[in-house]
Amino acid sequence: MKTVVYPGSFDPVTKGHIDVIERALKIIDEIVIAVGDNPEKKPLFSTEERIDMIKESTKHLENIEVEKLSGLLLDYVKEKNCKIILRGLRAISDFEFEFQRALLNREIEKDIETIFIMTKESYVYLNSSVVKEIAMFKGNVKPFVPEIVEKKLREKFS
Numbered sequence: 001m002k003t004v005v006y007p008g009s010f011d012p013v014t015k016g017h018i019d020v021i022e023r024a025l026k027i028i029d030e031i032v033i034a035v036g037d038n039p040e041k042k043p044l045f046s047t048e049e050r051i052d053m054i055k056e057s058t059k060h061l062e063n064i065e066v067e068k069l070s071g072l073l074l075d076y077v078k079e080k081n082c083k084i085i086l087r088g089l090r091a092i093s094d095f096e097f098e099f100q101r102a103l104l105n106r107e108i109e110k111d112i113e114t115i116f117i118m119t120k121e122s123y124v125y126l127n128s129s130v131v132k133e134i135a136m137f138k139g140n141v142k143p144f145v146p147e148i149v150e151k152k153l154r155e156k157f158s
């Protein structure tokens with residue numbers, strides 16, 4: 001049974017994240033989506049709201065768990081008896097940060113590997129901050145986020 005931990009802020013989850021999850025499920029048995037609980041990041045949505053939106057947006061998929069991640073990612077991954085971290089890659093701009101993180105994590109915990117999945121071309125420019133900006137100015141976020149997220153964003157900025 002191959003399980004991966006997919007960590008992130010998911011503030012909020014976008015179609016880019018869902019695309020990575022769906023692709024990963026083709027080669028992986030189970031995904032634990034670990035939602036970062038770092039108040040210093042000043043998220044728009046609470047951890048609970050972010051978890052609920054991911055659950056709703058992935059209910060068409062099997063073998064998904066969504067949990068809060070507080071503390072160190074490597075400790076959490078070990079706790080889950082898991083050996084793989086999943087991250088998404090968009091443009092080259094993601095690469096340096098992800099490369100540094102992955103190597104650092106491997107240095108600390110040599111048995112844990114990070115794997116990357118490239119997103120669909122049309123989501124390459126997409127991130128949660130852009131979505132929040134569009135929503136704040138009452139723009140149309142429908143092409144970029146699951147339905148539940150669109151609804152929640154509308155409520156947040158109404």
Ligand code: ADP
Nearest residue numbers: 007008009010016017087088089119123126127
């Ligand atoms: P973090 O703050 O940890 O980067 P994010 O929620 O922004 O959290 O992203 C979580 C993961 O999903 C990261 O690996 C990020 O590269 C990836 N990701 C974010 N948006 C997309 C997207 N549009 N396509 C593919 N991967 C994405």
